Amino acid sequence: MIAFPIFVRFGLYRAIFRYTGMAALASTAKAVGIYGALFFVVLLLVKWEGVPRSVGLIQPMLFLLLVGASRALARFWLAGWSGKALYSEGRLLIYGAGEAGVQTASALGVAHQFVLLGFVDDDGAKVGRSINGVDIMSPDEVSDAVERMGVTDILLAIPSLGRARRNAIIAQLRELPVHVRTLPGMVDLASGRVTVHDFQELDVEDLLGRAAVPPDPALLARNLAGKVVLVTGAGGSIGSELCRQILLEKPRQLVLVEHSEFGLYTIHRELESLCAEHELPVDVVPLLASVGNFGRMREICQLYRPATVYHAAAYKHVPLVECNPSEGVLNNVFGTLNTARAAMESGVAHFVLVSTDKAVRPTNVMGATKRMAELVLQALAASETVDFYLQDGMQSQDVRNDTIFSMVRFGNVLGSSGSVVPLFRKQLREGGPVTVTHEDVTRYFMTIPEAAQLVLQAGAMAHGGDVFVLDMGSPVKIMDLARRMVKLSGLTVRDDDNPNGDIEIKVTGLRPGEKLYEELLIGDNPESTAHERIMKAREDFVAWRQLALVLGEMRQAAGHNDEVTIKRVLKQLVHGYNPQSAGAESCVIAA
Template sequence: MPRFWKRVFLIALDIASLIFALWASYAIRLSVWTPEVTGERLLLAAFAPVVAIPVFIRLGLYRSVIRYLPEAAIWTILKAMLIATMSWVIIIFLVEMAGQGIVPRSVPFLYFVLGTLLIGGLRFAAKWLLVSGTGLRRNEEPVFIYGAGPAAAQLGRALRGHGNRYVMGLIDDDPASQGRDIGGYRVFSSSDLPFLIERYGIKEIILSMSAIPVAKRPAVLTRLTELGVKIRSLPDISDLVDGRYIVSQIREIEIDELLGRSCVPADTTLLDKAISGKVVMVTGAGGSIGSELCRLIVRRKPKTLILFEASEYALYKIEQELLAVSPQHIVPVLGSVTDAKTVERAIRTHGVEVLYHAAAHKHVPLVEANVLEGIRNNVFGTLTVAKIAAAQNVESFVLISSDKAVRPTNVMGATKRWAELVVRQMAIEAQTRPEKQVFCAVRFGNVIGSNGSVVPLFKQQIAKGGPVTVTDPDMTRYFMAIPEAAELIVQAGALSVGGDVFLLDMGDPVRIGDLAENMIRLAGFQVRNSKSPDSGIAIEVIGKRPGEKLFEELFYDHNNSRPTSHPKIMRADAMAGASCDIDQWLRDLKEAVETEDEARARDLLFALISAEDPPKQVVEHG
């Protein structure tokens, strides 16, 4: 119904209510159901709504949307009825002065009380009918809210009449809150969840994150994922700008929340020191890490940001994204890091001061199947960019490395270790020059959601109904979020004095089998196993692929690592234990690549690492 006709209907309802209130006032005062109807009484009855309706309009009783009528509106209704009654009393006084009859003194009082009850009661009754719902009638899905704080109560109010969720109650671990009513909802114990889910047919639980301490969130999430319902979360109430957006902020739980990594706020001083007001270049700008670095950099207001990328589509995509949110000068450069002329022109033309080298082939099986291309891009691409950066007096060069560079068993990891050794060599040479140049590497594990990583693959497989394929359920990997990795990379670069290999704190390694099970449960499905062989999503073990390790490491030697001023960043002195100049090794490797001798190239890759790096001192199981 159009808004105009809704107001007309409401005015008509108020007129009828006021006339009924006046009739009831006379009936109560005179103790008869059918008071005598006279001309004076009909005239006064007509005046009652005539003076009341303009007052109601002036005080905004017809501007409010009944569905979202606040409880505080009762005070506006009381004020409106009081003014309307007093205006009507003045008319009564004038009528009595004219000798047209006498109105009993209690009638105006009864009229005020009954009119307030009818005008207010009908509005709040209509609101209750509009927003309460029955589940079946409005096709609503029953949900529970985990948490009993202010954010949970506000969420419950916002969900009334909005969308297709019907809040059955609140869940809380605090015994003091259990059994109480908060915001009109009963608070239940988390231990009762299995029974409550079965009784009410719950398919979804919404977490009010501000009501759950950070230290307890992983345990809560782990417990909830075992219940076979979908889990969503609500951000802290302080993060919501306007209450009407509260429902749209409900989102699915991400896997990084389940890992329980403690978050350390970025040191803005280090970020500004590294990039603010400087000409910054990012190679591999369209990749997972490269694009996140670019998003971070533009927020710190660099003088110029050069996007260097070999993929035309990836370059176009990140350029358009950055131009839409930032007025800074952004320069896209299409080219490969193995093309020395293109790299040199980009650095020289724009006067690059800071360079983040993120361009690399990182997919282990693909690089294992394309050894020569992996070496050409990861090793000689790094050598090309680093040499040109040194010749063009770039102040800071940061290599994005990988935990697979530690005692590598695959070509990708070996090429990243060679890249680290190339950067170390450039750092040694930089110390002999008068210009202050810093060359360093930052080594970390997997980032959640990166191109080619296991998390997006698992999501796709779950969306298709499975099975979820894992190489080995006992395999462990380190994981961190892409934005956190980008922040730590920039901060590590700002801490470098040259020749460093920075190690990012990745937390505890995650078992791949547990990761797959948790992602299945987070999506609201059960894991198909011996306990439930006929339902859920199955996990299929396909075996390790060529070159894959069961465990990953971040250190060659724990004793060579030192803390920095940042609690999530450690420094390993790459100069320590440097035993040989790799120039001859590079010449031999280049010859093998140019002659397409893949077997010799592979042998050279691992031969240098065996000669350069110490053997492992502690033998791990597996």
């Protein structure tokens, strides 16, 4: 009668035995302790004949032993302690015997999806010891352990480790026939709920092979905090990351412009959740609109009066734009012109264009249209007032230019839609082959957060007409990236040297408009900036009055789907543009 209400108060009858741990045992001990104290008091007061007072000490201890042992036995039985449970995922080593590794091991003990064979740690004080009966080994022992124990997976449970050391560990594990995966970062681990479902493929930063470029907080906040900010293409890979980064800088209002209903819905819901999670007082406004519609863009800019516009809306898939040059011109060139004009007429202070390294000496329509978009902004930036030619060939009234225009040029973005990393992962899941267009093709790479932070920081440094580029280190050979991803998935490459390998890497040939390598600069001697990894390019441009006449011809050609004229005009204005001969009728879109 004494124990029952106490156990109810401590929730012991509501406990799920399968997940019984130290906290549950502590609650049991507290409950039995209170019961024992009350029981001892009752013995002292009632003084039952023939019952020694020592029973008040011995009985609660036996009671604690029986209650605790019964619950522990139930926990082990329900969790498959006998070792007969099926382990469907494989045999695992956890790299990292710290808090994250131990927490993961605990979760594995409940889920029984992996057989945990050991921990790996660099700390000599831990090597040779054990955690819950699982041995800790040094990194030098991993190769032998993989072969001897039949290890299939290695999990990196080192979320706080520096990038350089992390890359060294991944390089060491790359040659082993195991699948290397990772845990989420420290923020995701803070909740204390780590399960096997949290295991992820290696971050794109791990595949990049270099440290991410750190942001400058002062530059990030300069044009954002407390202001109205507008982002076009807000539902895209770069646009959505821009919105996430902008939101954290606490603008007064964030206006999302996107022509894809689902893309807008998705990013709006995500940003609303972020606002609620971080208690951000930001008004997020989702607007369905196309940058090709000047009237709609002017209406938006005049209604919301943004201080800063980030123009990320563009067609970027090289073969698709090559096969649809008119749409590429209308969206990438005239979409930029429409948005820039709307911004000028509405008194926008800063306008930043998201550009690409494919704009440098392009061999494809996509790159050429992005360079044309840069030329448009450079011409506008150099003009105090602008006469915009209307579609009927007439001139508009002069528009005073108080807007600071700038462009940010970077390479391929790892993990974005259309990039090679998601494609390679999909091909690996399907058993191959992994497709590479050419053995020698190389690309500059950066991560999505890096790209977004570069855009925000560069825009804050702009004075007008600036073209910013990122020092992204050495270009990455796509064939090497494909081999790295195969090996880190625990698979082997099937080739002439290894005909029994798991995954074939197939060379498909360059796609329409594709280059073997990309460049970041048209001219030479880039200038340094306030950010050590951001440079400012010195690029020639065409004066607005001359450019406006050519734009009129290009708009007419795009309206009539005149591919010959489009490419002729692009070649006339875009330095180094060397179009390939493949026409739309011969286009084949390769993966």
